[in-house]
Amino acid sequence: MPDQNPSQPGRRDFLRSAALMAGAATLPARAAAEPAADAPVAPVGYLSFSPDEAALVEAMVDVMCPADELTPRGVDCGLAHFIDRQLAGAYGKGERLYLRGPFRPGRPEDGYQLPLTPEQFFKAGAQAADAACLRRHQRRFAELTPEEGDPMLQAVADGREDAAGFPLAEWFNELVYPLFVQACFADPIYGGNRDKVFWKMLGYPGLPAVNGLNMVKYRGKPFPGARQPKSIEDFS
Amino acid sequence: MKVLPEKSVVIVGGGLAAGLVARQLAQQGVETLVLERGGDYRHGPEGRIPTQRDELRWDVRHGLMQDAAGETYTQRRARTELARPMRRLNAFLPGTGVGGAGNHWGGQTFRWNDYNLVLRSRYEQRYGRGAIPADMPLQDWGVTYDELEPYHDLFEKLFGIAGKAGNLRGRLQPGGNPFEAPRQNEYPQRPLEITEAGLIFQQTVEREFGYHPYPSPAANSPDAYVNPDGMTLGACQYCGHCERFICEANAKGTPDVLLYPWLERQPRFTLRRHCHVLGLEHDRASGRVRGVRYLDLLSGQEYLQPGGAVVLAAFTMTNTKLLLTGGIGRPYDPATGAGVVGRNFCYQANSGIALFFPGRWLNPFLAAGCTGTLIDEFNDDNFDHSGLGFLGGGYIGVNVASGRPISVRRTPPGTPRWGTRWKQANADWYAHTCAIGAQGSCYPHRENYLDLDPDYTDAFGQPLVRMTFDFRENERRVSAYCTEQSRRIAVAMGATPVGPVVSRAAPFDTRFYQGSHVTGGTIMGADPAASVVSPRLQHWDAENLFVVGASVFPHNSGHNPTGPVGALALRLGDDLARYVARPGRLS
Numbered sequence: 001m002p003d004q005n006p007s008q009p010g011r012r013d014f015l016r017s018a019a020l021m022a023g024a025a026t027l028p029a030r031a032a033a034e035p036a037a038d039a040p041v042a043p044v045g046y047l048s049f050s051p052d053e054a055a056l057v058e059a060m061v062d063v064m065c066p067a068d069e070l071t072p073r074g075v076d077c078g079l080a081h082f083i084d085r086q087l088a089g090a091y092g093k094g095e096r097l098y099l100r101g102p103f104r105p106g107r108p109e110d111g112y113q114l115p116l117t118p119e120q121f122f123k124a125g126a127q128a129a130d131a132a133c134l135r136r137h138q139r140r141f142a143e144l145t146p147e148e149g150d151p152m153l154q155a156v157a158d159g160r161e162d163a164a165g166f167p168l169a170e171w172f173n174e175l176v177y178p179l180f181v182q183a184c185f186a187d188p189i190y191g192g193n194r195d196k197v198f199w200k201m202l203g204y205p206g207l208p209a210v211n212g213l214n215m216v217k218y219r220g221k222p223f224p225g226a227r228q229p230k231s232i233e234d235f236s
Numbered sequence: 237m238k239v240l241p242e243k244s245v246v247i248v249g250g251g252l253a254a255g256l257v258a259r260q261l262a263q264q265g266v267e268t269l270v271l272e273r274g275g276d277y278r279h280g281p282e283g284r285i286p287t288q289r290d291e292l293r294w295d296v297r298h299g300l301m302q303d304a305a306g307e308t309y310t311q312r313r314a315r316t317e318l319a320r321p322m323r324r325l326n327a328f329l330p331g332t333g334v335g336g337a338g339n340h341w342g343g344q345t346f347r348w349n350d351y352n353l354v355l356r357s358r359y360e361q362r363y364g365r366g367a368i369p370a371d372m373p374l375q376d377w378g379v380t381y382d383e384l385e386p387y388h389d390l391f392e393k394l395f396g397i398a399g400k401a402g403n404l405r406g407r408l409q410p411g412g413n414p415f416e417a418p419r420q421n422e423y424p425q426r427p428l429e430i431t432e433a434g435l436i437f438q439q440t441v442e443r444e445f446g447y448h449p450y451p452s453p454a455a456n457s458p459d460a461y462v463n464p465d466g467m468t469l470g471a472c473q474y475c476g477h478c479e480r481f482i483c484e485a486n487a488k489g490t491p492d493v494l495l496y497p498w499l500e501r502q503p504r505f506t507l508r509r510h511c512h513v514l515g516l517e518h519d520r521a522s523g524r525v526r527g528v529r530y531l532d533l534l535s536g537q538e539y540l541q542p543g544g545a546v547v548l549a550a551f552t553m554t555n556t557k558l559l560l561t562g563g564i565g566r567p568y569d570p571a572t573g574a575g576v577v578g579r580n581f582c583y584q585a586n587s588g589i590a591l592f593f594p595g596r597w598l599n600p601f602l603a604a605g606c607t608g609t610l611i612d613e614f615n616d617d618n619f620d621h622s623g624l625g626f627l628g629g630g631y632i633g634v635n636v637a638s639g640r641p642i643s644v645r646r647t648p649p650g651t652p653r654w655g656t657r658w659k660q661a662n663a664d665w666y667a668h669t670c671a672i673g674a675q676g677s678c679y680p681h682r683e684n685y686l687d688l689d690p691d692y693t694d695a696f697g698q699p700l701v702r703m704t705f706d707f708r709e710n711e712r713r714v715s716a717y718c719t720e721q722s723r724r725i726a727v728a729m730g731a732t733p734v735g736p737v738v739s740r741a742a743p744f745d746t747r748f749y750q751g752s753h754v755t756g757g758t759i760m761g762a763d764p765a766a767s768v769v770s771p772r773l774q775h776w777d778a779e780n781l782f783v784v785g786a787s788v789f790p791h792n793s794g795h796n797p798t799g800p801v802g803a804l805a806l807r808l809g810d811d812l813a814r815y816v817a818r819p820g821r822l823s
Binding site for chain 2: 063064065066068070071091094095096097098099100102104106107108109110111112113150153157174177180181182185186187189190198199201202203204205206207208209210211212214215216218219220221222223226231232234235236
């Protein structure tokens with residue numbers, strides 16, 4: 001993957017000094033690979049996904065969010081559940097999406113032009129992605145190792161994976177990838193970002209965000225609320 | 237279709253412009269009806285904690301905006317192309333409901349530099365008659381800043397605008413914008429607190445370049461405030477959920493807080509919610525509109541509402557649509573340049589550059605909609621354009637409006653899009669980045685215009701508005717120039733890395749938000765052959781029809797449009813009171 005910057009020495013120095021300065025306020029908790037003991041109970045079962053689709057999505061979010069020092073693996077962060085719930089709900093059924101004809105193929109900058117709801121588009125793409133995997137690896141995506149899955153997703157994202165006319169790159173970049181990002185960073189009430197793990201990773205304090213005094217007090221300083229973010233559930 | 241009893245003034249759309257027109261009419265006891273297609277947000281989950289702080293629902297999924305499933309717009313870049321509908325509305329975000337887009341706005345409230353109202357004259361005087369390209373139909377607005385100044389002043393008081401004057405009755409004021417038009421009065425409220433990123437910007441441009449940074453004028457209330465109508469604002473909590481949200485602290489100057497609750501207490505004012513206007517009834521022989529046809533969305537009943545005067549105060553695109561479907565005024569024809577309805581459709585040429593500040597805690601979540609620190613050195617015609625090859629410019633500055641984590645995370649160029657290194661880059665940089673942005677002007681181009689799409693319809697079976705628009709050469713050059721100034725400042729600020737550096741370019745890309753400031757289509761002017769409405773906003777072909785909003789702007793500048801919209805709407809309210817007393821052509 002293209003990544004020229006992460007080991008710049010200057011940045012590493014900064015991170016060390018930032019950790020000292022902040023008492024590691026915004027740095028990730030160590031050993032986050034297991035969900036915290038007080039994490040909300042994970043929902044069981046999927047509303048939209050078939051078993052094959054669930055296997056594909058679970059494998060995909062685990063490739064995109066591997067277990068490491070920053071977060072548990074994607075499935076344990078609730079990412080697959082988030083995507084399932086979004087596709088099963090109003091968004092997946094086409095809320096706020098203009099679905100009247102005539103339908104005309106467009107250029108990328110025209111945006112989405114297909115006569116499918118996001119849920120329908122997702123399912124068609126899941127089949128196309130697995131078909132592409134079968135052609136290349138003789139296995140479905142869920143059966144690939146992470147070392148195989150990651151470059152496969154990269155090839156899909158870059159438009160290098162032929163899918164017999166299906167717009168696989170558009171499917172990944174404009175449907176799947178935004179859902180993945182939303183699953184990570186939306187309020188945990190939607191099923192992803194379980195235990196606010198991604199907010200902790202960032203140092204995003206969440207709610208209540210009543211900062212009339214904090215605005216001046218913490219201007220240019222580490223924000224203490226970033227250690228223990230609060231979400232909608234904490235105020236419900 | 238039921239015919240209702242006539243009202244003195246009928247206003248289409250219940251947003252900011254409509255509320256201001258109605259406020260002036262109510263002050264003078266004129267009977268007024270506002271028709272709004274949406275409902276109220278005042279007591280819903282939109283404005284209560286914890287549901288207010290839901291980025292996915294209100295921001296990413298556009299919970300407060302116009303529902304594109306029912307009504308969107310089609311777009312193409314040239315009139316030789318077949319248009320496509322914007323099946324999701326992303327590039328700009330019209331509102332719906334009482335208060336309109338004025339509820340989910342960020343609150344930047346500028347007075348434009350005074351020469352904007354006489355822009356063609358200004359450029360011709362300064363650079364010669366040949367300086368304006370033939371395909372750029374700039375024109376003077378037919379109104380001067382001096383006429384609008386008292387209305388700007390009133391709008392700022394009604395909305396409790398926070399800021400620092402730069403030019404008080406001709407005397408430049410330290411800390412304000414020295415390029416602003418002369419003001420009679422200081423802003424009614426002190427500026428918002430500055431952000432850490434704003435401090436870095438402010439110190440850098442003062443020290444390194446001698447520029448004059450100023451706090452973004454804001455409809456975010458730094459303190460509790462009571463306006464001249466006795467309506468109150470709370471104090472801003474810098475929550476980072478402002479633009480695209482309803483303020484739970486009532487600290488944002490919005491029509492649903494400041495205008496409509498007051499209006500509904502006035503005896504001769506009526507607001508009808510859930511009323512979708514279908515069209516105008518035009519009587520060509522008498523040169524008048526009889527009234528408006530609307531559908532009551534709660535009963536399914538269609539009504540004709542007669543009006544002594546009718547005001548179009550809907551979103552930019554809708555004002556044009558109602559004139560075109562009503563057959564009022566000659567549609568603009570780009571092939572000949574003749575006709576007026578739909579012409580001078582403009583947008584803005586905005587750009588932003590991500591800045592990374594190792595070791596500095598920028599805390600992007602400590603922010604309001606308008607916590608911005610700006611300069612106007614490169615805006616509009618504040619600098620010499622000789623030899624530059626373009627006209628216009630933009631403000632440049634650091635607007636920190638939110639740290640909402642789905643949308644506002646910047647990682648250095650080259651960061652992978654997922655995986656451990658992606659997560660690590662997010663963790664490393666989230667609190668330490670900001671963006672420097674330019675809000676570039678957009679001048680009219682002969683080939684940028686609105687008309688009715690021949691193929692696509694809305695949920696009511698009516699044609700969608702079609703925008704034929706692209707960023708033409710002038711706007712691409714404006715953006716390249718302003719983006720280069722931003723980059724230069726960014727380097728001086730000590731950001732590392734800086735980037736990517738990308739200016740606004742063609743083709744217009746519908747997938748990305750580029751600001752909701754679409755203007756034109758029903759423009760004002762002194763020449764009936766080149767404008768839809770007179771300098772008094774009175775339709776040239778229908779004496780009792782008036783149009784207000786950014787749709788009357790002949791061009792878009794490098795400032796947000798709400799200040800001039802507010803001033804024009806208040807002035808129209810006073811003009812309408814005169815018109816109702818003595819109908820006729822207003823001069």
